[in-house]
Amino acid sequence: MNISHIITPAALCAAIMGATFLSGCSDPKFKIEGTLEGADNEKIVLEKADYSGVWQIVDSTRTDSDGRFSISHIAPDAPEIYRLGAGDQWVYIPVDSTETVTLTAPLSAMATRFTLSGSSGAEQLEKFEKEVHALGSNPDEAKLKEFRRGVYSRYLQDARGSVVSYYILTKTLDGHPLFDASDPDGARYVAAVASSFKEFRPDDPRTAMLENVARNGIRKRRESRGITNVIEADALGFFDMSLHDENGKEVKLSEVAGHGRKTLLVFSLMTHPDSPELNRRLREIATQKNVAIYHISYDPDQYEWHEGAKNLPWTTVYDPEGENSPRLRQYNVSVLPTVFVIDADGQLSTRIEDMATLGSKI
Numbered sequence: 001m002n003i004s005h006i007i008t009p010a011a012l013c014a015a016i017m018g019a020t021f022l023s024g025c026s027d028p029k030f031k032i033e034g035t036l037e038g039a040d041n042e043k044i045v046l047e048k049a050d051y052s053g054v055w056q057i058v059d060s061t062r063t064d065s066d067g068r069f070s071i072s073h074i075a076p077d078a079p080e081i082y083r084l085g086a087g088d089q090w091v092y093i094p095v096d097s098t099e100t101v102t103l104t105a106p107l108s109a110m111a112t113r114f115t116l117s118g119s120s121g122a123e124q125l126e127k128f129e130k131e132v133h134a135l136g137s138n139p140d141e142a143k144l145k146e147f148r149r150g151v152y153s154r155y156l157q158d159a160r161g162s163v164v165s166y167y168i169l170t171k172t173l174d175g176h177p178l179f180d181a182s183d184p185d186g187a188r189y190v191a192a193v194a195s196s197f198k199e200f201r202p203d204d205p206r207t208a209m210l211e212n213v214a215r216n217g218i219r220k221r222r223e224s225r226g227i228t229n230v231i232e233a234d235a236l237g238f239f240d241m242s243l244h245d246e247n248g249k250e251v252k253l254s255e256v257a258g259h260g261r262k263t264l265l266v267f268s269l270m271t272h273p274d275s276p277e278l279n280r281r282l283r284e285i286a287t288q289k290n291v292a293i294y295h296i297s298y299d300p301d302q303y304e305w306h307e308g309a310k311n312l313p314w315t316t317v318y319d320p321e322g323e324n325s326p327r328l329r330q331y332n333v334s335v336l337p338t339v340f341v342i343d344a345d346g347q348l349s350t351r352i353e354d355m356a357t358l359g360s361k362i
Contacts (some may be wrong), residue, residue: 030095033070034103039063045085079163092122094164126260161201175323180214182332190214211243238348239330243317246309256294256315258346266295268337270308
């Protein structure tokens with residue numbers, strides 16, 4: 001029997017809306033709930049970092065008059081770190097799937113006196129953050145070395161590629177990496193966690209990034225011993241990023257680099273007194289050697305950066321996260337300006353911190 005169905009536009013629209021509604025209701029979600037003592041109708045924001053490390057708002061709610069709140073969001077496809085904020089205070093929360101995590105804290109000291117429960121990862125991260133807080137600011141190197149050793153044994157050694165281990169490995173203290181791959185003490189921990197990710201999470205994007213951080217650390221240590229321009233035999237590639245230029249347009253590094261000519265990846269301050277001389281040399285090199293330039297600035301005043309950037313003929317972008325930027329950590333940049341040379345095939349080939357050698361190393 002051949003039966004034909006006539007569906008009116010209105011019925012089709014209703015069917016589509018119904019399907020969309022049902023799909024939305026069936027999406028698995030995680031929940032974060034709890035109490036912020038002293039909060040009354042306080043705005044709560046849930047954020048997640050995008051692929052370039054910039055935190056983006058994904059949801060928000062408000063506490064009731066007793067400080068209670070509850071917020072749900074679609075569960076991530078893979079474990080992620082979210083952060084929950086009130087005012088300028090943040091608590092970082094690992095989410096594996098559809099768990100419910102409970103947060104309690106006084107609103108006045110949310111970032112340091114919080115408690116998390118509901119998953120082993122959340123409880124681990126709470127414990128680690130409190131240990132970091134207890135360490136204090138500006139600890140001496142001996143104390144730091146002992147702290148790293150303890151953190152590794154407690155959280156990293158048997159982590160099996162957990163998202164908490166990645167968070168801990170990329171933690172910064174006073175603007176400096178807790179585990180610095182360019183330092184011999186930090187390098188072995190980075191390599192160990194990279195190996196764990198490779199074994200247990202080979203398809204996780206963090207795995208390739210950790211391996212590259214470990215390789216770059218080896219290269220930097222070699223350069224510090226006078227062995228320059230030494231790159232591991234396998235291709236390093238580069239960490240991609242996407243930032244906004246002076247016209248507000250989002251530009252990826254991969255849109256500029258790796259397209260048949262060398263590219264200079266420049267980390268600098270546009271408003272530094274030496275910036276005009278650096279820009280003059282960059283202009284000269286770009287003209288004489290036909291290289292592309294992707295120029296990232298870390299100026300505290302975005303307006304002053306904009307005024308300087310709009311007069312330059314190459315790609316200039318602004319990193320709003322300043323000295324805490326994950327891009328500085330990815331490339332192990334501790335001195336500004338620093339320049340990387342990316343060859344015509346899109347592979348990192350040289351790191352330059354002495355601008356007097358800029359022309360000779362390209």
